[in-house]
Amino acid sequence: MDKIKDKLAGFNQQLEGLSLEESIAFVKENFEGKKVFSTSFGIEDQVLTHYLYPEANDFYFFTLDTGRLFSETYEVFQKTQTKYKGLQIKTYLPEEKEIQNYIDSDGINGFYDSVESRKRCCFVRKVVPLKRALEGVSVWVTGLRAEQSQNRETMAFLEWDEDNQLVKFNPLMQYSLSELEAVVNENNIPINSLYKKGYLSIGCAPCTRALAEGEDFRAGRWWWENGKKECGLHIHMEKNN
Known part of the structure; x- marks a missing residue:
């Protein structure tokens, strides 16, 4: 474990x-x-989609469909695949039985x-499908940014994700929202x-x-709710802060 962390520390330097590329x-x-990239179609993930699209043979794209997303999210999903021809984004859904059990209880x-009930819902709809998506993965690319919340301020470009036993890559860590908006406008990103x-x-x-x-x-x-606002997808960050 120490060897992995030392290696990542050197790479982070x-x-x-x-540049992002x-x-x-x-x-x-x-x-x-x-290597996989998880997108929820927010502005961060749309910028990463634009830059990872040419590397789609080396970075696999996936998304989590919780079953309770906005219709606007599905719209930008479709627009993204229209703009980036041939892009495959695998969709992971929650298990029907687990959703039924949650609703029943x-x-x-x-x-x-x-908070406990909300976390159970997030676990069924997000965390369990994510575990399936990350099986056999060595690197997970995310759109996390330090600016998003206090418990993300100590992030590094590369981190060891103990929960999922893989390397997490946060290429947008130091980007500001205004910088992302500039990239979106310049490249006509949906x-x-x-x-x-x-x-x-x-x-x-x-x-x-x-x-x-x-x-x-x-x-x-x-x-x-009060306190840290995480759903469990990046739970190890809460442990480290």
Whole structure:
């Protein structure tokens, strides 16, 4: 484990100052095994899709469909595949039996009742499908940025994900929102139409609202809760902070 972390620390130093294209090429050249990119079609993931598309033979794309997404999310999914011809994005769905068990025990919208119930819902709809998506994977590319929340400020470009036993690559770690918007505008990248309505972090429809002026990026997610706003996909980050 220490050898892995030392190796990643050295690589992180080499990644400092590289462009997005250069950092993607670096990871492609220095890591063996299956590399995947998870997209939820937010602005970060749309920018990464644009840059990873030419490398789609080396980076496999996937998304998690929780069954409770906004219709606008499906729209940008379709627009993305229209723009990037031939791009395959594998969709992972929750198990029907597990969804039924959750509804039977907690109710269709039980996630509003307690943090524990909400986390159970996230576990069934996101974490379990993610585990399937990450089977046999060596590198997982994400759109996480340090600016998004306090518990993401200590991220590195490359991290060891103990829970999933793989390397997590966060190429947009140091990007600001304004920099992402500039890339989107310059390259005519499709984005979720909810984004311009104040939805800067878009998840499931019942659990996402638009941001009020001055609120941080994650305030619109599970807004009825206090504390750290993570769903379990990046749970190891909570352990490290």
